[in-house]
Amino acid sequence: MPHSPASAPSRLLLTVSGGQLIAAAPGERPPRRGRRGPRRLAPYARLFATPGTVAFTVPNLVARLPSGMFGVATVMMLTAHHGSYALAGAVVAAGLVLATVAGPLIARLVDRHGQARVIVPAALLTATGHLGLLACVALGAPVWSYFCCQLLTAAQPNTGGLSRARWAHLHRGPAAGAVAARHTANAFEQAMDELCFMCGPVVAALLCTALFPEAGTLTAAVLMLGGTLAFAAQRRTEPPPARQAVPGPPPLRAPGMAALLGTFLCVGSLFGAMEVVTIAFAEERGQQALAGAVLAAQAAGSAAAGLLFGLLRPRGTVRGRFTRCVAAMAVLMSMLPLAARAESLLLLAPVLLIAGMATAPAMVTGMTLIQQVTPAGRLNEGMTLAVAALLGGIATGSAGGGALVEAHGAVTAYAFPMAAACLAAAVTAATRPRRPTTAR
Structure with a gap:
């Protein structure tokens, strides 16, 4: 870079872009190269920059x-x-x-x-x-x-x-x-x-x-x-x-844990019922081979939303975010019975995709809360309790959804996952930890 004359301002704004050092006069912003994609993924880049x-x-x-x-x-x-x-x-x-x-x-x-x-x-x-x-x-x-x-x-x-x-x-x-x-x-x-x-x-x-x-x-x-x-x-x-042994109550008795496990149990019931009812919905229409692809749409929506959610900067309290995420999940899952009445897998798949987008943010925030209320030396036990609640819910939802399909058909049975989501939102909104949770 050539040197400026002595009469020119002595301070330059410097920036590095694409491996080159670029100068700009005072009052000007350094030129920006359009590489917004990697910048948006910076939280994940920083995450995996940690050795190991x-x-x-x-x-x-x-x-x-x-x-x-x-x-x-x-x-x-x-x-x-x-x-x-x-x-x-x-x-x-x-x-x-x-x-x-x-x-x-x-x-x-x-x-x-x-x-x-x-x-x-x-x-x-x-x-x-x-x-x-x-x-x-x-x-x-x-x-x-x-x-x-x-x-x-x-x-x-x-x-x-x-x-x-x-x-x-x-x-x-x-x-x-x-x-x-x-x-x-x-x-x-x-x-x-x-x-x-x-x-x-x-x-x-x-x-x-x-x-x-x-x-x-x-x-x-x-x-x-x-x-x-x-x-x-x-x-x-x-x-x-x-x-x-870590002093204090076990994770199951930690303040706020019971309410969180209740929510996870309801969410698990949603998952279990969703799988059984969707398979039955496809079979009733002679399209059982498409059931896996339709269920994959829900998982794909949740996975994409999870990755995008990780790029956002957390705001407010974790408890407040959890309540809002579970409420959003209940609202989106309420679309399922309406979509099922059209009796079309082509319509049901995008609805499941959209509904799934609320699942990951709710689960991410719920796991963050689990980590906060669990004693530091028993973190694996606390998170496994959440998984156990999910598994129990899946078993309950599979049985309940299957019984509802047998009694009233798959279209009506979509009321089960909707009810499970609404119950999860009600449990989350009605319960509060006995003491404020603090980040660790």
Whole structure:
């Protein structure tokens, strides 16, 4: 850059753009190069600039994808050998019920002894259960042995909660930057949850139909075990274990926790009913093959909204944002019965896409609240309680939605997920924590 004459103003405004140093006279703004896209993604760039974050995120996603595969893979495997959806549903439901009990207990061990020491044997037990079920089905073992194998699958670690705990540890504290980083991290994790539950069933169905009925379960077990082992090997980002019991009430009795779990239970009921009713809606119209794509629209809307929500700067209190997000979810879910009356999957899919956009922000903010009310040394247990509430809600919603379909048809049954969303909003609005929650 040439030097200015001595009579020229001595101060220049400097900026770097595209690797070049650019000068502007006083009073002028430096020229701006149009690269707004990367700037909008800056919160995620800053998030993954922390050393070790990519190294634990990638294997965690590999370990998490099977969570969306096991259910569909088990159903397709059992129906191929027995032709009974009742048996397949009972086996899957048994695993869900057991997971709601075992999950928090395993998470408590994780908080006490560290992630790697607990999740490696837990993943081995889980893989043994799924591969044992595969062997029992293929070899024609008695049906009761299927349920015995499901006892072991309940040991599956809550991989999403493990990843969230690492983000919370890396960005702990009340500083504004840490609070914003946790918000972005929770949004990213929620979007990845939606992505796994959107792609998992598709991958499982493709494997079971293109290869052999046991291929989905076999692949999911290998991915879960391999991803968990690789995740556990990333020790430098692992939160330190508490080593001893954390003083104070357990997470279940923490102020505000019961109300949050009540909301998560209602949201889980929404998810469970939505899946069953949408499949029935498609089957009633002879378009069952499109049910997966329609449900994927809801997950896609939620994933996209989650990623966009992570780019926003959090404003106001977390409790206020949570109340507004759940209320928005109730409003959007209220469109479902109206769309169903048109009796068209082409109309229902975009409505589900739009309705799903309120799901991720509500879940992101809810998980942030869970992290705030849970004692610092028992974070995995607190987040796993939320997942257990969701699983319990999914089981309840699946049963309730299915019963309503049998009694009144799928169009009327869409009132169930709408009612669950409205109940979640009512619970959130009517309850308040006993003491103000503070960011950590």
